[in-house]
Amino acid sequence: MTAATVLLSVSPARSAETIHFQYGLLERTLQVRSLEEFAETGEVNPELRSFFDFLKVDLQKQQEFRQILTEPVQISPVLLSQFFYTGLGAGFLTQFGSYIRTEANNNGFYALRSAIILAAGNPEGLSLLNVLREYPTNMRVDVAQSLSLSSAASIVLDATDFFTQALKELSETEAQKATPIDFSTLTDLTKPGRYEVTQQRWQLQDTGRDRSFYVDLYQPQQLPPGETPVIILSHGLASNPEDFADRARYLVSYGFFVAVPQHPGSDTLHAENLLQGLSKDVFVLQEFIDRPLDIRFLLDELERRNQTEFAGRLNLRSVGVMGHSFGGYTALTLAGATIDFEHLRRECSNRLAYVDVSLFLQCRALDLPQQNYDLSDPRVTAVYAMNPVNNSIFGPTGLGKIQVPVMLESGSLDPVTPAIFEQVRSFDMLTTPNKYLAVLEGQAHVDFADLDTQLRSLVESVSYLTLPHPELLNNYSNALALAFFEVSLMGNQSYQPYLNASYAEYLSRDQEFGVFLVSGASSEGLKQYSREFRSRL
Numbered sequence: 001m002t003a004a005t006v007l008l009s010v011s012p013a014r015s016a017e018t019i020h021f022q023y024g025l026l027e028r029t030l031q032v033r034s035l036e037e038f039a040e041t042g043e044v045n046p047e048l049r050s051f052f053d054f055l056k057v058d059l060q061k062q063q064e065f066r067q068i069l070t071e072p073v074q075i076s077p078v079l080l081s082q083f084f085y086t087g088l089g090a091g092f093l094t095q096f097g098s099y100i101r102t103e104a105n106n107n108g109f110y111a112l113r114s115a116i117i118l119a120a121g122n123p124e125g126l127s128l129l130n131v132l133r134e135y136p137t138n139m140r141v142d143v144a145q146s147l148s149l150s151s152a153a154s155i156v157l158d159a160t161d162f163f164t165q166a167l168k169e170l171s172e173t174e175a176q177k178a179t180p181i182d183f184s185t186l187t188d189l190t191k192p193g194r195y196e197v198t199q200q201r202w203q204l205q206d207t208g209r210d211r212s213f214y215v216d217l218y219q220p221q222q223l224p225p226g227e228t229p230v231i232i233l234s235h236g237l238a239s240n241p242e243d244f245a246d247r248a249r250y251l252v253s254y255g256f257f258v259a260v261p262q263h264p265g266s267d268t269l270h271a272e273n274l275l276q277g278l279s280k281d282v283f284v285l286q287e288f289i290d291r292p293l294d295i296r297f298l299l300d301e302l303e304r305r306n307q308t309e310f311a312g313r314l315n316l317r318s319v320g321v322m323g324h325s326f327g328g329y330t331a332l333t334l335a336g337a338t339i340d341f342e343h344l345r346r347e348c349s350n351r352l353a354y355v356d357v358s359l360f361l362q363c364r365a366l367d368l369p370q371q372n373y374d375l376s377d378p379r380v381t382a383v384y385a386m387n388p389v390n391n392s393i394f395g396p397t398g399l400g401k402i403q404v405p406v407m408l409e410s411g412s413l414d415p416v417t418p419a420i421f422e423q424v425r426s427f428d429m430l431t432t433p434n435k436y437l438a439v440l441e442g443q444a445h446v447d448f449a450d451l452d453t454q455l456r457s458l459v460e461s462v463s464y465l466t467l468p469h470p471e472l473l474n475n476y477s478n479a480l481a482l483a484f485f486e487v488s489l490m491g492n493q494s495y496q497p498y499l500n501a502s503y504a505e506y507l508s509r510d511q512e513f514g515v516f517l518v519s520g521a522s523s524e525g526l527k528q529y530s531r532e533f534r535s536r537l
Contacts, residue, residue, distance in 0.1 A: 016135040020103075023143040028054075032132050039069045039129050072125025077117045080126075082274050084113045086281040092360055099145045103138040111136050149355075156355045159420045159533060164412050166529040167424070167439050171516035173525070174501035181497050183506040189479035189498060190507070193254035195220035204261075206297045211290065215261040215298055216241045218248040219310075224255040227315035229489045230302070232295050233260040236325030236387075237283055237361070238271035247322075250478050256485065257314055261298050263291050266326055283326075288339070288365050288393075291330040292375040295321065299379055318381040320485045325417060325445065326361070328388020333375040335383040336401045341370045343395030358417040362393040380404065382488035384481050387417045387445050388426070396429040405434035405488040409477060411443025413467070427518075428526055434488070435520045436499065438480050442468040442513035468513035476507055476515040 019030045034048045044052065044062070052062060083089040090109070097109035112135075119130035132139070202215050219228070231251055233244045241260035248258040264270065265284030273279040284290075299316060306314050323331035348363040383402075386409040390399070408430075410423035417423070419439065427437040444467060483498035497503065501517050508514030518526070 015133055016137060016139050018138045019132070020138065020140045021143050022140055035069060035129060035132065039066055042066065069129045070127055072127045072130075074125045075120055077121040080120050081117050082277065083282070084117065086274065089282070091363070099142050099149065101140040101142065103140060105140055108139070111139075153355045156418065156420060160412070160418065162533050163420055163424050163529065164439065164441075166526070167437065167518055167522075168516050170518045170522040170525050170529075171501040171504060174518060174522060175505050178500050178502045181500070181502060183497075183503060186497070189482050190475040192250055195222070195224070195253050195255055197221065197249045197252045202301070204297065204301060206293075209290065209293065209297075211264065211294070213262040213264050213294060214241070215259050216245070216248070218245075218252045218258045218260075220252055220255055220257075223257075223310070223313050226313075228255065228257045228310075228313050229315055229318070229320070229485065230257045230259070231320040231322060231485060231489075232298065233258060234291065234295065234321060234323035234327030234330040235260070235263065235267065236323075236327050237266050238268055239324070239327075240268040244324075246474070247478065247481075251482065251485070254482055254486075257310075259298060259302070261294050263287060263294055263326075263330075265290060283361075285364060285367055287326070288329075288368060289373060289375065291326070292333045292377075295330065295334055296375075296377050299377065315489075316379055318489055319377075319379045320382040320384065320489050321380050322384040322386070322481060322485075323388065324386040325358075326389055328385035328417075329390050329393065331380075331383045331385050332388060332390055332394065332399070332402065332406075334377050334380040335404050335406065336376040337390070337394045338375075338398040338401055339365060339368075339373055339393055340395040340398045341366065343397065344393050347392035347395075356392075356418055356421045357415060358389045358422055359392055361389055365393055376401075382485060383407070384484055385409065386477065387411060387414055387443075388422060389417055391422050391426045391429075394426075394429075399426055399429040400431045402430060403432050405484070406430055406432055407436040407438065407480065407484045409438045409440065409480070411445055412439060412441045413444040416445040424526075428523065428530070433520060436480075436484070436517060438476070438504070438515060438517045440473055440476055440513070440515050443473050468511075472511065472513060479507060480504075480515075480517070 016032055019032065021028045021030065028051070030051060031047060034045050037043055037045060038048055051057075057065070084093055090113075093112050094107060094109045097107040097112055100108040100112060102108050102111050112131075114136055115131045115134040116126070118134040120126040122130045122134075124130060197218055198221050200217050202217060203212065204215060205212050233241075233248060235241060235243055241262055244260050248260055251258050266287040270279055270283060274282060299319060302314060303316050306312055306316065321331040321334050323329070344362060344366060347359065348366065382405045384407045388408065408423045408427055410417075410419035412419065414422075423437060423439075427435065479498065483495045483503075486492040486495035487499060499517075499519070501519075504515045504517040508516070
């Protein structure tokens with residue numbers, strides 16, 4: 001689809017002139033030209049003055065609102081079009097279309113889609129005022145539902161702050177109870193190990209599923225004595241194996257064998273096809289099933305070639321899986337988590353769903369044939385899930401089936417898989433006795449240094465947002481993952497001290513953005529904090 005095709009296909013016959021604000025039987029109107037005049041000159045006409053007085057908007061808030069109206073974001077209308085024409089994007093807009101409706105009081109989905117795409121094509125860039133100008137009919141705003149959304153968002157923000165502080169206090173309590181350790185005398189896990197790394201790529205063909213994918217394999221140049229532990233890394237949505245090259249090399253430098261498979265229906269290539277109009281959705285629905293099957297097939301292939309290519313040295317009886325985001329979902333399914341369709345259906349109808357972006361992805365699983373899927377693999381005996389998409393699709397029943405060691409990693413600024421939904425709740429639901437939760441302050445789901453230029457400019461436009469350096473966050477993740485797999489896969493108890501809240505304190509020393517760690521020992525404490533927060537509501 002070309003840019004011209006996009007713009008022509010959504011071009012409206014007219015523009016919004018009036019915004020109707022409805023609250024039950026009450027209604028107030030505001031002319032769009034009043035907002036335009038205010039945005040252009042700063043003048044507040046009598047109509048807008050009435051609104052500001054009614055809402056008690058002071059001069060400072062008025063200037064902030066003026067900036068919100070006009071501050072542009074430069075983003076491709078084609079990129080937006082391709083996303084909003086997918087099932088995921090359409091679902092997102094449909095939710096907001098229930099609040100921002102057409103003059104005929106219909107869901108504003110189509111009007112919003114055309115307005116946003118056309119506004120992005122404006123030379124001035126995408127702004128709220130340009131969206132209002134491009135909205136193809138007069139607009140009706142359901143104030144009650146909008147307030148409900150605002151209330152839900154406030155609850156989530158408050159909960160995120162509350163539980164971030166709660167987990168920090170629980171981590172401090174665990175650290176105080178631990179035997180004091182001088183970590184400066186131990187191996188610095190933020191540094192690479194002693195093994196040199198070699199790399200190769202396999203092209204695999206699973207004829208049973210008619211599925212081809214490649215896998216990048218990393219191994220020590222000289223395999224360590226005895227059996228070599230194996231870790232599989234599963235990339236996230238719109239990512240690829242190359243994005244995990246540094247993480248793989250780090251783990252291999254300590255003697256692990258690491259394999260990083262491609263997941264073809266949800267990788268970078270699929271995202272590029274979406275932007276070029278060659279794909280119709282953000283990811284293929286079957287990826288919920290195919291991703292864990294990719295790793296099962298890969299493990300079968302490693303077993304088949306172990307004797308001939310690795311002298312039988314790979315330990316494939318006890319394998320670790322590390323996954324990010326959608327890869328976190330993948331890892332947890334392999335560890336035994338199962339899809340709970342009834343729980344997912346309830347979650348998808350919850351008003352808090354509107355402020356959990358990852359739930360839009362999870363709710364797509366409702367389009368799968370609703371049957372029992374056993375995607376586990378007994379060879380997987382430890383899982384490290386970073387920012388996993390997981391809670392609603394599994395629920396307590398699905399997560400309760402995991403009995404292998406699990407570490408969940410979350411970011412305090414993650415807008416995609418919010419910690420309060422996707423890791424804190426899941427940690428509480430896990431019944432495995434060996435569980436950990438690491439919270440990285442300032443981590444926002446992805447490494448923003450690697451973002452597409454347009455998306456990076458969008459993030460940077462949030463002037464108050466300060467993020468930690470990616471190297472610091474990588475150091476935290478590397479150190480904790482290494483210790484976790486050394487203990488869980490190798491039974492190497494010399495690394496147990498690193499799986500301690502006091503080590504997280506040590507890593508965070510003198511840093512603006514720290515990391516804190518809790519274990520299953522804090523489960524009851526977390527429940528108490530949960531009861532306290534609910535009582536506040």
